[in-house]
Amino acid sequence: MMGMNTQPGDALLEIRDLRTHFFTDDGVVKAVDGVSFSVPRGKTFALVGESGCGKSVTAFSILRLLPMPPARIVSGSIHLDGRDLLGLSPGQMRQVRGGQVGMIFQEPMSSLNPVFTCGSQIAEAVMLHARTSAREARRRAIDLLAKVGIPEPAQRFGEYPHQLSGGMRQRVMIAMALSCSPRLLIADEPTTALDVTTQAQILDLLGDLQERENLGILLITHDLAVVAQTAHVVGVMYASKIVELTSAADLFSRALHPYTQGLFRSLPRLGVRGRRLETLGGSVPNPLNFPTGCKFHPRCATARMVARTMNESDTVVVTTETGPVRVPARCASQEPPLRQEQPGHSVACWHARAADQADAPPAEEEQQ
Ligand SMILES: Nc1ncnc2c1ncn2[C@@H]1O[C@H](COP(=O)(O)OP(=O)(O)O)[C@@H](O)[C@H]1O
Ligand SMILES: [Mg+2]
Known part of the structure:
Protein backbone atom coordinates (compact mmCIF):
# COMPACT_ATOMS: atom_id res chain seq x y z
CA MET A 1 0.00 0.00 0.00
CA VAL A 101 -13.23 28.51 -5.24
CA GLY A 102 -12.58 32.23 -4.89
CA MET A 103 -10.96 34.27 -7.62
CA ILE A 104 -9.16 37.55 -8.03
CA PHE A 105 -7.90 39.18 -11.20
CA GLN A 106 -5.47 41.84 -12.29
CA GLU A 107 -7.90 44.73 -12.51
CA PRO A 108 -10.30 44.90 -9.55
CA MET A 109 -12.15 47.85 -11.13
CA SER A 110 -13.50 45.57 -13.86
CA SER A 111 -14.90 43.11 -11.32
CA LEU A 112 -16.35 45.65 -8.90
CA ASN A 113 -19.58 47.41 -9.76
CA PRO A 114 -18.97 51.19 -9.66
CA VAL A 115 -22.55 52.05 -8.64
CA PHE A 116 -22.64 49.98 -5.44
CA THR A 117 -20.62 50.45 -2.27
CA CYS A 118 -17.78 48.00 -1.65
CA GLY A 119 -19.46 46.75 1.50
CA SER A 120 -22.79 46.05 -0.15
CA GLN A 121 -21.03 44.06 -2.90
CA ILE A 122 -19.31 41.87 -0.32
CA ALA A 123 -22.55 41.46 1.63
CA GLU A 124 -24.24 40.46 -1.61
CA ALA A 125 -21.58 37.82 -2.22
CA VAL A 126 -22.10 36.50 1.33
CA MET A 127 -25.87 36.25 0.85
CA LEU A 128 -25.53 34.56 -2.52
CA HIS A 129 -24.05 31.45 -0.95
CA ALA A 130 -25.27 31.44 2.65
CA ARG A 131 -28.80 31.91 3.94
CA THR A 132 -28.26 34.91 6.19
CA SER A 133 -30.16 38.05 7.02
CA ALA A 134 -29.02 41.32 5.46
CA ARG A 135 -27.87 42.40 8.89
CA GLU A 136 -25.75 39.30 9.43
CA ALA A 137 -24.30 39.65 5.91
CA ARG A 138 -23.32 43.24 6.69
CA ARG A 139 -21.61 42.12 9.88
CA ARG A 140 -19.73 39.41 7.96
CA ALA A 141 -18.73 41.90 5.26
CA ILE A 142 -17.24 44.24 7.86
CA ASP A 143 -15.37 41.29 9.41
CA LEU A 144 -14.01 40.42 5.98
CA LEU A 145 -12.87 43.99 5.35
CA ALA A 146 -11.02 43.88 8.66
CA LYS A 147 -9.54 40.49 7.82
CA VAL A 148 -7.99 41.81 4.60
CA GLY A 149 -6.39 44.69 6.46
CA ILE A 150 -8.71 47.55 5.57
CA PRO A 151 -8.58 50.13 8.37
CA GLU A 152 -11.88 51.42 9.83
CA PRO A 153 -13.86 48.70 8.06
CA ALA A 154 -17.30 49.86 9.28
CA GLN A 155 -16.67 53.24 7.69
CA ARG A 156 -15.18 51.79 4.52
CA PHE A 157 -18.25 49.57 4.10
CA GLY A 158 -20.14 52.55 2.67
CA GLU A 159 -17.48 53.72 0.21
CA TYR A 160 -17.60 53.27 -3.56
CA PRO A 161 -14.83 51.50 -5.51
CA HIS A 162 -13.54 54.74 -7.10
CA GLN A 163 -12.96 56.20 -3.62
CA LEU A 164 -10.32 53.55 -2.87
CA SER A 165 -6.71 53.19 -4.03
CA GLY A 166 -5.72 50.30 -6.31
CA GLY A 167 -4.29 48.35 -3.38
CA MET A 168 -7.44 48.87 -1.27
CA ARG A 169 -9.63 47.81 -4.18
CA GLN A 170 -7.62 44.63 -4.57
CA ARG A 171 -8.16 44.01 -0.82
CA VAL A 172 -11.90 44.42 -1.37
CA MET A 173 -11.71 41.86 -4.19
CA ILE A 174 -9.86 39.47 -1.89
CA ALA A 175 -12.54 40.02 0.80
CA MET A 176 -15.20 39.15 -1.78
CA ALA A 177 -13.27 36.08 -2.89
CA LEU A 178 -13.06 34.95 0.75
CA SER A 179 -16.73 35.61 1.51
CA ARG A 254 18.80 25.17 -10.17
CA ALA A 255 16.48 25.90 -13.06
CA LEU A 256 17.00 23.20 -15.70
CA HIS A 257 14.96 24.36 -18.68
CA PRO A 258 16.77 26.81 -20.99
CA TYR A 259 13.58 28.90 -21.11
CA THR A 260 13.45 29.22 -17.32
CA GLN A 261 17.13 30.10 -17.29
CA GLY A 262 16.40 32.77 -19.89
CA LEU A 263 13.61 34.19 -17.70
CA PHE A 264 16.03 34.41 -14.78
CA ARG A 265 18.68 36.10 -16.90
CA SER A 266 16.21 38.71 -18.08
CA LEU A 267 15.29 39.75 -14.52
CA PRO A 268 16.61 43.23 -13.73
CA ARG A 269 19.61 42.77 -11.48
CA LEU A 270 19.55 44.28 -8.03
CA GLY A 271 21.32 47.60 -7.94
CA VAL A 272 21.07 48.15 -11.68
CA ARG A 273 18.05 50.36 -11.82
CA GLY A 274 15.49 49.15 -14.35
CA ARG A 275 18.17 47.87 -16.70
CA ARG A 276 17.72 44.46 -18.24
CA LEU A 277 21.15 43.06 -18.79
CA GLU A 278 20.36 40.07 -20.93
CA THR A 279 16.97 39.35 -22.35
CA LEU A 280 15.39 36.39 -24.03
CA GLY A 281 15.65 37.09 -27.73
CA GLY A 282 12.53 36.76 -29.87
CA SER A 283 8.99 36.36 -28.59
CA VAL A 284 6.35 33.78 -27.65
CA PRO A 285 5.19 32.10 -30.87
CA ASN A 286 1.62 32.46 -32.12
CA PRO A 287 -0.37 29.26 -31.39
CA LEU A 288 -1.61 29.27 -35.01
CA ASN A 289 1.97 28.97 -36.13
CA PHE A 290 3.91 27.03 -33.50
CA PRO A 291 7.42 25.86 -34.48
CA THR A 292 7.84 22.13 -35.06
CA GLY A 293 9.70 20.03 -32.49
CA CYS A 294 10.49 21.81 -29.24
CA LYS A 295 8.51 25.07 -29.43
CA PHE A 296 11.35 26.91 -27.73
CA HIS A 297 14.13 25.86 -30.13
CA PRO A 298 14.18 29.09 -32.18
CA ARG A 299 14.97 31.07 -29.01
CA CYS A 300 17.06 28.50 -27.19
CA ALA A 301 20.62 29.38 -26.18
CA THR A 302 21.32 25.81 -25.06
CA ALA A 303 20.28 24.37 -28.43
CA ARG A 304 22.74 26.69 -30.18
CA MET A 305 25.49 25.84 -27.72
CA VAL A 306 24.91 22.07 -28.01
CA ALA A 307 24.78 22.24 -31.82
CA ARG A 308 28.32 23.63 -31.86
CA THR A 309 29.57 20.44 -30.18
CA MET A 310 27.75 18.07 -32.58
CA ASN A 311 28.49 16.64 -36.02
CA GLU A 312 27.01 19.01 -38.54
CA SER A 313 24.88 16.16 -39.94
CA ASP A 314 23.05 15.94 -36.61
CA THR A 315 22.12 19.61 -36.75
CA VAL A 316 19.90 21.82 -38.89
CA VAL A 317 19.80 25.53 -39.63
CA VAL A 318 16.45 27.12 -38.78
CA THR A 319 15.16 30.58 -39.56
CA THR A 320 14.26 32.62 -36.49
CA GLU A 321 13.05 36.14 -35.74
CA THR A 322 16.67 37.10 -35.11
CA GLY A 323 18.15 35.33 -38.16
CA PRO A 324 19.30 31.80 -39.06
CA VAL A 325 20.64 29.61 -36.23
CA ARG A 326 22.02 26.09 -36.11
CA VAL A 327 20.33 23.74 -33.62
CA PRO A 328 20.33 19.98 -32.95
CA ALA A 329 18.09 18.27 -35.53
CA ARG A 330 16.04 16.60 -32.81
CA CYS A 331 15.14 19.95 -31.17
CA ALA A 332 13.68 21.12 -34.48
CA SER A 333 11.75 17.94 -35.25
CA GLN A 334 10.64 16.18 -32.06
CA GLU A 335 8.76 17.71 -29.15
CA PRO A 336 10.41 16.76 -25.84
CA PRO A 337 8.03 15.28 -23.23
CA LEU A 338 7.91 16.60 -19.67
CA ARG A 339 9.95 14.01 -17.80
CA GLN A 340 11.57 13.70 -14.41
CA GLU A 341 15.18 14.81 -14.62
CA GLN A 342 15.83 14.82 -10.87
CA PRO A 343 13.60 13.67 -7.98
CA GLY A 344 10.50 15.88 -8.00
CA HIS A 345 11.87 18.03 -10.83
CA SER A 346 10.47 17.55 -14.33
CA VAL A 347 11.71 19.24 -17.48
CA ALA A 348 10.66 19.13 -21.14
CA CYS A 349 14.02 19.50 -22.87
CA TRP A 350 16.21 17.11 -24.88
CA HIS A 351 19.31 18.80 -23.48
CA ALA A 352 18.39 19.56 -19.87
CA ARG A 353 21.70 18.04 -18.74
CA ALA A 354 23.70 20.31 -21.01
CA ALA A 355 21.65 23.24 -19.80
CA ASP A 356 22.40 22.21 -16.24
CA GLN A 357 26.16 21.82 -16.70
CA ALA A 358 26.84 25.15 -18.30
CA ASP A 359 24.39 27.93 -17.81
CA ALA A 360 24.13 29.30 -21.31
CA PRO A 361 26.37 32.21 -22.29
CA PRO A 362 24.96 35.75 -22.48
CA ALA A 363 22.75 36.55 -25.44
CA GLU A 364 25.24 39.00 -27.01
CA GLU A 365 27.83 36.29 -27.58
CA GLU A 366 25.45 33.90 -29.26
CA GLN A 367 24.01 36.02 -31.96
CA GLN A 368 26.64 36.18 -34.65
N1 LIG B 1 -11.21 34.04 -27.19
C1 LIG B 1 -10.06 33.67 -27.77
N2 LIG B 1 -10.02 33.32 -29.08
C2 LIG B 1 -8.88 32.93 -29.69
N3 LIG B 1 -7.68 32.86 -29.05
C3 LIG B 1 -7.64 33.19 -27.74
C4 LIG B 1 -8.82 33.62 -27.03
N4 LIG B 1 -8.46 33.89 -25.75
C5 LIG B 1 -7.12 33.65 -25.67
N5 LIG B 1 -6.65 33.22 -26.86
C6 LIG B 1 -5.24 32.86 -27.17
O1 LIG B 1 -4.79 31.89 -26.26
C7 LIG B 1 -3.41 32.05 -26.01
C8 LIG B 1 -3.16 32.07 -24.51
O2 LIG B 1 -3.71 33.25 -23.95
P1 LIG B 1 -3.69 33.55 -22.38
O3 LIG B 1 -4.05 32.33 -21.62
O4 LIG B 1 -4.54 34.75 -22.17
O5 LIG B 1 -2.15 33.92 -22.12
P2 LIG B 1 -1.47 34.44 -20.76
O6 LIG B 1 -2.51 34.55 -19.71
O7 LIG B 1 -0.40 33.44 -20.46
O8 LIG B 1 -0.88 35.77 -21.13
C9 LIG B 1 -2.99 33.35 -26.71
O9 LIG B 1 -2.35 33.01 -27.91
C10 LIG B 1 -4.30 34.04 -26.96
O10 LIG B 1 -4.22 34.83 -28.11
MG1 LIG C 1 -3.17 36.24 -18.63
Whole structure:
Protein backbone atom coordinates (compact mmCIF):
# COMPACT_ATOMS: atom_id res chain seq x y z
CA MET A 1 0.00 0.00 0.00
CA MET A 2 1.13 3.49 -0.77
CA GLY A 3 1.28 6.00 2.05
CA MET A 4 -1.61 8.45 2.41
CA ASN A 5 0.39 11.33 1.04
CA THR A 6 1.14 9.64 -2.22
CA GLN A 7 -2.45 8.65 -3.04
CA PRO A 8 -3.68 10.26 -6.22
CA GLY A 9 -6.47 12.67 -5.48
CA ASP A 10 -4.82 13.90 -2.30
CA ALA A 11 -4.19 17.31 -3.83
CA LEU A 12 -6.78 20.07 -3.48
CA LEU A 13 -6.85 20.74 -7.22
CA GLU A 14 -5.63 18.19 -9.70
CA ILE A 15 -5.41 18.93 -13.42
CA ARG A 16 -4.54 16.15 -15.85
CA ASP A 17 -3.74 16.60 -19.52
CA LEU A 18 -5.93 19.67 -19.94
CA ARG A 19 -6.39 20.79 -23.54
CA THR A 20 -8.38 23.94 -24.22
CA HIS A 21 -8.64 24.96 -27.85
CA PHE A 22 -10.34 27.89 -29.60
CA PHE A 23 -12.03 27.02 -32.88
CA THR A 24 -11.68 30.25 -34.85
CA ASP A 25 -12.06 31.25 -38.51
CA ASP A 26 -8.28 31.41 -38.77
CA GLY A 27 -7.78 27.90 -37.42
CA VAL A 28 -7.58 26.00 -34.14
CA VAL A 29 -5.80 27.97 -31.42
CA LYS A 30 -4.37 25.36 -29.06
CA ALA A 31 -4.09 27.77 -26.14
CA VAL A 32 -3.65 25.03 -23.51
CA ASP A 33 -2.37 21.74 -24.86
CA GLY A 34 -1.71 18.95 -22.40
CA VAL A 35 -1.20 20.69 -19.06
CA SER A 36 -0.98 18.69 -15.81
CA PHE A 37 -0.30 19.96 -12.31
CA SER A 38 -1.77 19.95 -8.83
CA VAL A 39 -2.27 22.54 -6.13
CA PRO A 40 -1.57 21.07 -2.67
CA ARG A 41 -3.92 21.95 0.19
CA GLY A 42 -2.88 25.11 1.98
CA LYS A 43 0.01 25.77 -0.43
CA THR A 44 0.69 28.01 -3.40
CA PHE A 45 1.25 26.67 -6.88
CA ALA A 46 2.58 29.36 -9.22
CA LEU A 47 2.08 29.18 -12.96
CA VAL A 48 4.67 31.45 -14.54
CA GLY A 49 5.53 32.39 -18.10
CA GLU A 50 5.52 35.23 -20.60
CA SER A 51 2.34 36.82 -21.84
CA GLY A 52 0.37 34.67 -24.28
CA CYS A 53 1.62 31.27 -23.12
CA GLY A 54 -1.79 30.06 -21.87
CA LYS A 55 -1.90 30.90 -18.16
CA SER A 56 -5.22 32.73 -18.09
CA VAL A 57 -6.89 30.21 -20.38
CA THR A 58 -5.81 27.54 -17.87
CA ALA A 59 -7.42 29.51 -15.01
CA PHE A 60 -10.59 30.23 -16.97
CA SER A 61 -10.85 26.56 -17.95
CA ILE A 62 -10.88 25.58 -14.26
CA LEU A 63 -13.61 28.13 -13.56
CA ARG A 64 -15.39 27.37 -16.83
CA LEU A 65 -15.55 31.07 -17.63
CA LEU A 66 -14.47 30.80 -21.27
CA PRO A 67 -16.73 31.70 -24.17
CA MET A 68 -17.86 28.32 -25.56
CA PRO A 69 -17.76 28.50 -28.57
CA PRO A 70 -15.16 29.40 -29.72
CA ALA A 71 -13.46 27.68 -26.75
CA ARG A 72 -13.76 23.98 -26.07
CA ILE A 73 -12.06 21.83 -23.44
CA VAL A 74 -11.18 18.99 -25.79
CA SER A 75 -9.65 16.65 -23.22
CA GLY A 76 -8.39 16.28 -19.70
CA SER A 77 -9.74 16.27 -16.18
CA ILE A 78 -10.02 18.84 -13.40
CA HIS A 79 -10.64 17.52 -9.91
CA LEU A 80 -11.32 19.74 -6.92
CA ASP A 81 -11.27 17.86 -3.63
CA GLY A 82 -11.69 14.68 -5.64
CA ARG A 83 -14.77 15.97 -7.50
CA ASP A 84 -14.67 16.13 -11.30
CA LEU A 85 -15.45 19.74 -12.22
CA LEU A 86 -15.78 18.99 -15.94
CA GLY A 87 -18.75 16.74 -15.15
CA LEU A 88 -20.72 19.48 -13.36
CA SER A 89 -23.73 21.30 -14.79
CA PRO A 90 -23.53 25.09 -15.30
CA GLY A 91 -25.65 25.55 -12.15
CA GLN A 92 -23.38 23.33 -10.06
CA MET A 93 -20.38 25.19 -11.49
CA ARG A 94 -21.85 28.52 -10.31
CA GLN A 95 -21.99 27.08 -6.81
CA VAL A 96 -18.32 26.13 -7.04
CA ARG A 97 -17.30 29.62 -8.22
CA GLY A 98 -17.45 31.93 -5.25
CA GLY A 99 -18.13 28.84 -3.08
CA GLN A 100 -15.23 26.40 -2.80
CA VAL A 101 -13.23 28.51 -5.24
CA GLY A 102 -12.58 32.23 -4.89
CA MET A 103 -10.96 34.27 -7.62
CA ILE A 104 -9.16 37.55 -8.03
CA PHE A 105 -7.90 39.18 -11.20
CA GLN A 106 -5.47 41.84 -12.29
CA GLU A 107 -7.90 44.73 -12.51
CA PRO A 108 -10.30 44.90 -9.55
CA MET A 109 -12.15 47.85 -11.13
CA SER A 110 -13.50 45.57 -13.86
CA SER A 111 -14.90 43.11 -11.32
CA LEU A 112 -16.35 45.65 -8.90
CA ASN A 113 -19.58 47.41 -9.76
CA PRO A 114 -18.97 51.19 -9.66
CA VAL A 115 -22.55 52.05 -8.64
CA PHE A 116 -22.64 49.98 -5.44
CA THR A 117 -20.62 50.45 -2.27
CA CYS A 118 -17.78 48.00 -1.65
CA GLY A 119 -19.46 46.75 1.50
CA SER A 120 -22.79 46.05 -0.15
CA GLN A 121 -21.03 44.06 -2.90
CA ILE A 122 -19.31 41.87 -0.32
CA ALA A 123 -22.55 41.46 1.63
CA GLU A 124 -24.24 40.46 -1.61
CA ALA A 125 -21.58 37.82 -2.22
CA VAL A 126 -22.10 36.50 1.33
CA MET A 127 -25.87 36.25 0.85
CA LEU A 128 -25.53 34.56 -2.52
CA HIS A 129 -24.05 31.45 -0.95
CA ALA A 130 -25.27 31.44 2.65
CA ARG A 131 -28.80 31.91 3.94
CA THR A 132 -28.26 34.91 6.19
CA SER A 133 -30.16 38.05 7.02
CA ALA A 134 -29.02 41.32 5.46
CA ARG A 135 -27.87 42.40 8.89
CA GLU A 136 -25.75 39.30 9.43
CA ALA A 137 -24.30 39.65 5.91
CA ARG A 138 -23.32 43.24 6.69
CA ARG A 139 -21.61 42.12 9.88
CA ARG A 140 -19.73 39.41 7.96
CA ALA A 141 -18.73 41.90 5.26
CA ILE A 142 -17.24 44.24 7.86
CA ASP A 143 -15.37 41.29 9.41
CA LEU A 144 -14.01 40.42 5.98
CA LEU A 145 -12.87 43.99 5.35
CA ALA A 146 -11.02 43.88 8.66
CA LYS A 147 -9.54 40.49 7.82
CA VAL A 148 -7.99 41.81 4.60
CA GLY A 149 -6.39 44.69 6.46
CA ILE A 150 -8.71 47.55 5.57
CA PRO A 151 -8.58 50.13 8.37
CA GLU A 152 -11.88 51.42 9.83
CA PRO A 153 -13.86 48.70 8.06
CA ALA A 154 -17.30 49.86 9.28
CA GLN A 155 -16.67 53.24 7.69
CA ARG A 156 -15.18 51.79 4.52
CA PHE A 157 -18.25 49.57 4.10
CA GLY A 158 -20.14 52.55 2.67
CA GLU A 159 -17.48 53.72 0.21
CA TYR A 160 -17.60 53.27 -3.56
CA PRO A 161 -14.83 51.50 -5.51
CA HIS A 162 -13.54 54.74 -7.10
CA GLN A 163 -12.96 56.20 -3.62
CA LEU A 164 -10.32 53.55 -2.87
CA SER A 165 -6.71 53.19 -4.03
CA GLY A 166 -5.72 50.30 -6.31
CA GLY A 167 -4.29 48.35 -3.38
CA MET A 168 -7.44 48.87 -1.27
CA ARG A 169 -9.63 47.81 -4.18
CA GLN A 170 -7.62 44.63 -4.57
CA ARG A 171 -8.16 44.01 -0.82
CA VAL A 172 -11.90 44.42 -1.37
CA MET A 173 -11.71 41.86 -4.19
CA ILE A 174 -9.86 39.47 -1.89
CA ALA A 175 -12.54 40.02 0.80
CA MET A 176 -15.20 39.15 -1.78
CA ALA A 177 -13.27 36.08 -2.89
CA LEU A 178 -13.06 34.95 0.75
CA SER A 179 -16.73 35.61 1.51
CA CYS A 180 -17.66 31.95 1.21
CA SER A 181 -14.57 30.51 2.90
CA PRO A 182 -13.12 28.93 -0.26
CA ARG A 183 -10.57 26.13 -0.09
CA LEU A 184 -8.94 27.33 -3.31
CA LEU A 185 -8.11 30.83 -4.45
CA ILE A 186 -7.28 31.46 -8.10
CA ALA A 187 -5.32 34.69 -8.46
CA ASP A 188 -4.52 35.74 -12.04
CA GLU A 189 -1.83 38.47 -12.04
CA PRO A 190 -3.29 39.86 -8.80
CA THR A 191 -0.57 42.46 -8.29
CA THR A 192 0.44 43.33 -11.85
CA ALA A 193 -1.45 46.65 -11.83
CA LEU A 194 0.05 47.72 -8.47
CA ASP A 195 3.25 49.52 -7.52
CA VAL A 196 6.01 47.39 -5.98
CA THR A 197 5.31 48.36 -2.35
CA THR A 198 1.58 47.70 -2.61
CA GLN A 199 2.34 44.50 -4.50
CA ALA A 200 4.46 43.24 -1.59
CA GLN A 201 1.68 44.11 0.89
CA ILE A 202 -0.95 42.23 -1.10
CA LEU A 203 1.33 39.19 -1.46
CA ASP A 204 1.97 39.30 2.32
CA LEU A 205 -1.77 39.44 2.91
CA LEU A 206 -2.35 36.40 0.69
CA GLY A 207 0.38 34.54 2.61
CA ASP A 208 -1.23 35.41 5.97
CA LEU A 209 -4.69 34.39 4.79
CA GLN A 210 -3.28 31.16 3.41
CA GLU A 211 -1.88 30.26 6.80
CA ARG A 212 -4.96 31.25 8.76
CA GLU A 213 -7.48 29.61 6.43
CA ASN A 214 -5.39 26.76 4.99
CA LEU A 215 -6.04 28.17 1.52
CA GLY A 216 -4.66 26.50 -1.55
CA ILE A 217 -3.64 29.19 -4.04
CA LEU A 218 -3.17 28.97 -7.79
CA LEU A 219 -1.12 32.06 -8.48
CA ILE A 220 -0.67 33.15 -12.07
CA THR A 221 2.08 35.60 -12.89
CA HIS A 222 4.60 36.55 -15.55
CA ASP A 223 6.93 37.77 -12.80
CA LEU A 224 9.56 35.52 -11.19
CA ALA A 225 9.95 38.03 -8.35
CA VAL A 226 6.32 37.37 -7.39
CA VAL A 227 6.95 33.62 -7.58
CA ALA A 228 9.95 34.01 -5.27
CA GLN A 229 7.82 35.79 -2.68
CA THR A 230 4.92 33.37 -2.63
CA ALA A 231 5.21 29.96 -4.26
CA HIS A 232 5.78 26.49 -2.85
CA VAL A 233 5.56 24.70 -6.19
CA VAL A 234 6.10 26.20 -9.65
CA GLY A 235 5.08 25.28 -13.18
CA VAL A 236 6.84 27.20 -15.93
CA MET A 237 4.60 27.51 -18.96
CA TYR A 238 5.73 28.06 -22.53
CA ALA A 239 3.62 27.91 -25.69
CA SER A 240 0.58 26.14 -24.17
CA LYS A 241 2.52 23.55 -22.13
CA ILE A 242 4.32 23.24 -18.82
CA VAL A 243 8.02 22.91 -19.61
CA GLU A 244 9.40 22.77 -16.05
CA LEU A 245 7.73 21.64 -12.85
CA THR A 246 9.36 21.59 -9.42
CA SER A 247 9.48 23.10 -5.93
CA ALA A 248 10.14 26.83 -5.74
CA ALA A 249 13.33 26.20 -3.77
CA ASP A 250 14.60 23.89 -6.49
CA LEU A 251 13.69 26.22 -9.32
CA PHE A 252 15.49 29.15 -7.74
CA SER A 253 18.60 27.14 -6.93
CA ARG A 254 18.80 25.17 -10.17
CA ALA A 255 16.48 25.90 -13.06
CA LEU A 256 17.00 23.20 -15.70
CA HIS A 257 14.96 24.36 -18.68
CA PRO A 258 16.77 26.81 -20.99
CA TYR A 259 13.58 28.90 -21.11
CA THR A 260 13.45 29.22 -17.32
CA GLN A 261 17.13 30.10 -17.29
CA GLY A 262 16.40 32.77 -19.89
CA LEU A 263 13.61 34.19 -17.70
CA PHE A 264 16.03 34.41 -14.78
CA ARG A 265 18.68 36.10 -16.90
CA SER A 266 16.21 38.71 -18.08
CA LEU A 267 15.29 39.75 -14.52
CA PRO A 268 16.61 43.23 -13.73
CA ARG A 269 19.61 42.77 -11.48
CA LEU A 270 19.55 44.28 -8.03
CA GLY A 271 21.32 47.60 -7.94
CA VAL A 272 21.07 48.15 -11.68
CA ARG A 273 18.05 50.36 -11.82
CA GLY A 274 15.49 49.15 -14.35
CA ARG A 275 18.17 47.87 -16.70
CA ARG A 276 17.72 44.46 -18.24
CA LEU A 277 21.15 43.06 -18.79
CA GLU A 278 20.36 40.07 -20.93
CA THR A 279 16.97 39.35 -22.35
CA LEU A 280 15.39 36.39 -24.03
CA GLY A 281 15.65 37.09 -27.73
CA GLY A 282 12.53 36.76 -29.87
CA SER A 283 8.99 36.36 -28.59
CA VAL A 284 6.35 33.78 -27.65
CA PRO A 285 5.19 32.10 -30.87
CA ASN A 286 1.62 32.46 -32.12
CA PRO A 287 -0.37 29.26 -31.39
CA LEU A 288 -1.61 29.27 -35.01
CA ASN A 289 1.97 28.97 -36.13
CA PHE A 290 3.91 27.03 -33.50
CA PRO A 291 7.42 25.86 -34.48
CA THR A 292 7.84 22.13 -35.06
CA GLY A 293 9.70 20.03 -32.49
CA CYS A 294 10.49 21.81 -29.24
CA LYS A 295 8.51 25.07 -29.43
CA PHE A 296 11.35 26.91 -27.73
CA HIS A 297 14.13 25.86 -30.13
CA PRO A 298 14.18 29.09 -32.18
CA ARG A 299 14.97 31.07 -29.01
CA CYS A 300 17.06 28.50 -27.19
CA ALA A 301 20.62 29.38 -26.18
CA THR A 302 21.32 25.81 -25.06
CA ALA A 303 20.28 24.37 -28.43
CA ARG A 304 22.74 26.69 -30.18
CA MET A 305 25.49 25.84 -27.72
CA VAL A 306 24.91 22.07 -28.01
CA ALA A 307 24.78 22.24 -31.82
CA ARG A 308 28.32 23.63 -31.86
CA THR A 309 29.57 20.44 -30.18
CA MET A 310 27.75 18.07 -32.58
CA ASN A 311 28.49 16.64 -36.02
CA GLU A 312 27.01 19.01 -38.54
CA SER A 313 24.88 16.16 -39.94
CA ASP A 314 23.05 15.94 -36.61
CA THR A 315 22.12 19.61 -36.75
CA VAL A 316 19.90 21.82 -38.89
CA VAL A 317 19.80 25.53 -39.63
CA VAL A 318 16.45 27.12 -38.78
CA THR A 319 15.16 30.58 -39.56
CA THR A 320 14.26 32.62 -36.49
CA GLU A 321 13.05 36.14 -35.74
CA THR A 322 16.67 37.10 -35.11
CA GLY A 323 18.15 35.33 -38.16
CA PRO A 324 19.30 31.80 -39.06
CA VAL A 325 20.64 29.61 -36.23
CA ARG A 326 22.02 26.09 -36.11
CA VAL A 327 20.33 23.74 -33.62
CA PRO A 328 20.33 19.98 -32.95
CA ALA A 329 18.09 18.27 -35.53
CA ARG A 330 16.04 16.60 -32.81
CA CYS A 331 15.14 19.95 -31.17
CA ALA A 332 13.68 21.12 -34.48
CA SER A 333 11.75 17.94 -35.25
CA GLN A 334 10.64 16.18 -32.06
CA GLU A 335 8.76 17.71 -29.15
CA PRO A 336 10.41 16.76 -25.84
CA PRO A 337 8.03 15.28 -23.23
CA LEU A 338 7.91 16.60 -19.67
CA ARG A 339 9.95 14.01 -17.80
CA GLN A 340 11.57 13.70 -14.41
CA GLU A 341 15.18 14.81 -14.62
CA GLN A 342 15.83 14.82 -10.87
CA PRO A 343 13.60 13.67 -7.98
CA GLY A 344 10.50 15.88 -8.00
CA HIS A 345 11.87 18.03 -10.83
CA SER A 346 10.47 17.55 -14.33
CA VAL A 347 11.71 19.24 -17.48
CA ALA A 348 10.66 19.13 -21.14
CA CYS A 349 14.02 19.50 -22.87
CA TRP A 350 16.21 17.11 -24.88
CA HIS A 351 19.31 18.80 -23.48
CA ALA A 352 18.39 19.56 -19.87
CA ARG A 353 21.70 18.04 -18.74
CA ALA A 354 23.70 20.31 -21.01
CA ALA A 355 21.65 23.24 -19.80
CA ASP A 356 22.40 22.21 -16.24
CA GLN A 357 26.16 21.82 -16.70
CA ALA A 358 26.84 25.15 -18.30
CA ASP A 359 24.39 27.93 -17.81
CA ALA A 360 24.13 29.30 -21.31
CA PRO A 361 26.37 32.21 -22.29
CA PRO A 362 24.96 35.75 -22.48
CA ALA A 363 22.75 36.55 -25.44
CA GLU A 364 25.24 39.00 -27.01
CA GLU A 365 27.83 36.29 -27.58
CA GLU A 366 25.45 33.90 -29.26
CA GLN A 367 24.01 36.02 -31.96
CA GLN A 368 26.64 36.18 -34.65
N1 LIG B 1 -11.21 34.04 -27.19
C1 LIG B 1 -10.06 33.67 -27.77
N2 LIG B 1 -10.02 33.32 -29.08
C2 LIG B 1 -8.88 32.93 -29.69
N3 LIG B 1 -7.68 32.86 -29.05
C3 LIG B 1 -7.64 33.19 -27.74
C4 LIG B 1 -8.82 33.62 -27.03
N4 LIG B 1 -8.46 33.89 -25.75
C5 LIG B 1 -7.12 33.65 -25.67
N5 LIG B 1 -6.65 33.22 -26.86
C6 LIG B 1 -5.24 32.86 -27.17
O1 LIG B 1 -4.79 31.89 -26.26
C7 LIG B 1 -3.41 32.05 -26.01
C8 LIG B 1 -3.16 32.07 -24.51
O2 LIG B 1 -3.71 33.25 -23.95
P1 LIG B 1 -3.69 33.55 -22.38
O3 LIG B 1 -4.05 32.33 -21.62
O4 LIG B 1 -4.54 34.75 -22.17
O5 LIG B 1 -2.15 33.92 -22.12
P2 LIG B 1 -1.47 34.44 -20.76
O6 LIG B 1 -2.51 34.55 -19.71
O7 LIG B 1 -0.40 33.44 -20.46
O8 LIG B 1 -0.88 35.77 -21.13
C9 LIG B 1 -2.99 33.35 -26.71
O9 LIG B 1 -2.35 33.01 -27.91
C10 LIG B 1 -4.30 34.04 -26.96
O10 LIG B 1 -4.22 34.83 -28.11
MG1 LIG C 1 -3.17 36.24 -18.63
